[in-house]
Amino acid sequence: MKQGIGPTTLRLGALALTGGLVVSACSPSNSGTGAGVAGGEITISGSSTVEPISVRVGEMFAKSGGVLPSVEGPGTGDGFKKFCAGETDISDASRAIKDEEQAACAKAGITFTELRIANDAIAVLTSEKNDSVACLTFEDLYGLVGPQAEGVKTWSDAKAKGATSKLPNIPLDIFAPGTESGTYDSFYELAIKDIAEAKGVPENEQIRPDYGGLPNDNEIISGLQSVDSGFGWVGFAFAEASSGVRELKVDGGEGCVAPSAATVADGTYPLARPLFIYINNEKLADAPDLADFVDFYLSDQGMSAVSEVGYVPLAPADLQATRAVWQDAKAGIAKDAPAKDGVAKDRVAKTATDTP
Structure with missing residues (x-):
């Protein structure tokens, strides 16, 4: 752009x-x-x-x-x-x-x-109308969009792919960056890679194979705004400046933490970069x-x-x-x-x- x-x-x-x-x-x-x-x-x-x-x-x-x-x-x-x-x-x-x-x-x-x-962070997002999800673990993120998540069509389907939270039985529409994006790479490195390696997944398999990324953050936000229960991620600054979406807390192993300038600066938010x-x-x-x-x-x-x-x-x-x-x-x-x-x-x- x-x-x-x-x-x-x-x-x-x-x-x-x-x-x-x-x-x-x-x-x-x-x-x-x-x-x-x-x-x-x-x-x-x-x-x-x-x-x-x-x-x-x-x-x-x-x-x-x-x-x-x-x-x-x-x-x-x-x-x-x-x-x-x-x-x-x-x-x-x-x-x-x-x-x-x-x-x-x-x-x-x-x-x-x-x-x-x-300093920046990755914000994990859902549609504004989706109030049934508040926090996601790294295992949840893996179950939703990891390399073994092909065919996951509802949030609750992620349970069979390793998710640890009780997720709602609602449609899962994904709007997220393409492979050319550093935000795509950072999300994989921070949230997905360690779990994939522990499961023996080849490193070239990063995000679910049936995933299609979007070219820019504006399209990601627009996609999330267009549905009731979407899922995606963008840079925290862009998320903070956007309406019609909800930022989710993330649990990297030490409890749920909301993204904010303070939690990013002090390192407690697990998707900082x-x-x-x-x-x-x-x-x-x-x-x-x-x-x-x-x-x-x-x-x-x-x-x-x-x-x-x-x-x-x-x-x-x-x-x-x-x-x-x-x-x-x-x-x-x-x-x-x-x-x-x-x-x-x-x-x-x-x-x-x-x-x-």
């Missing part, structure tokens, strides 16, 4: 995990090329969840006299395809880059810097506008956009870690860091929320 720079109003939250990552390609001299900052243009593509933040930062940057960036949000996966083909300068992402995406960047000679910029931007390192040397934009993005003024559009800001220690990774990248440390399979493993910045 192409989006121009303009006012954006959303609300939201999420848990910070890592400060950032500087990546060196196996052959640094083979720099990625393509569309980008040549001629003063800054191109950004990727997550529709992160898009509102980048749009707002871009608006503020342009108002301060900087270049007006081009921002679009086709999805995290599609964004990385463009980024690793050298077609964009920055890739917005609602999940960390995958190994195969790192390999694609390395093959193209593209190195990057990963910067965590905000970090948000990222990825910077093409090769383009920094020849593109002062790009470096200036990222400087602005991580400044206090730029970071004010996170809460302005409704997301949960990073904790001070986490923001400091992100800024340190960016300063390292600008200083050229990324090009000197030892790399394996395109990834400088020792460049992961540990933060206050990391576990050893």
Whole structure:
């Protein structure tokens, strides 16, 4: 979804995990090329969840006299395809880059810097009229939409597929993201993957095979509004800004927790996640506008956009870690860091929320 720079109003939250990552390609001299900052243009593509933040930062940057960036949000996966083909300068992402995406960047000679910029969460939704469901366990989510849930047509059918709650015998209409979405990937990683692995399900089988995803959050919300007992998930900020749907509590093993800025920030909501931007390192040397934009993005003024559009800001220690990774990248440390399979493993910045 192409989006121009303009006012954006959303609300939201999420848990910070890592400060950032500087990546060196196996052959640094083979720099990625393509569309980008040549001629003063800054191109950004990727997550529709992160898009509102980048749009707002871009608006503020342009108002301060900087270049007006081009921002679009086709999805995290599609964004990385463009980024690793050298077609964009920055890739917005609602999940960390995958190994195969790192390999694609390395093959193209593209190195990057990963910067965590905000917190988000996944909101599990039902239709506004469905008051018979209040909380779902991870096992319930698996029974409803996991890889073994093919043929589940009512909420109560999920019991036979592993659901642990007593769910109502009402139609199950699913409206949720497509495979290109980082929100799809995050939902699988956070809620489904561990159960699937315990059951011996192959990793390439993620969501029920009879599932058809929707291309954007607007269509998901519209679908849920059109039925009485739908089920789906979107980013928390988008859910908070939407009407005609109900956000459900989620039980990740320690009781039912409702999504909120507070529960996402303190880590008690089990479907919290970090948000990222990825910077093409090769383009920094020849593109002062790009470096200036990222400087602005991580400044206090730029970071004010996170809460302005409704997301949960990073904790001070986490923001400091992100800024340190960016300063390292600008200083050229990324090009000197030892790399394996395109990834400088020792460049992961540990933060206050990391576990050893």
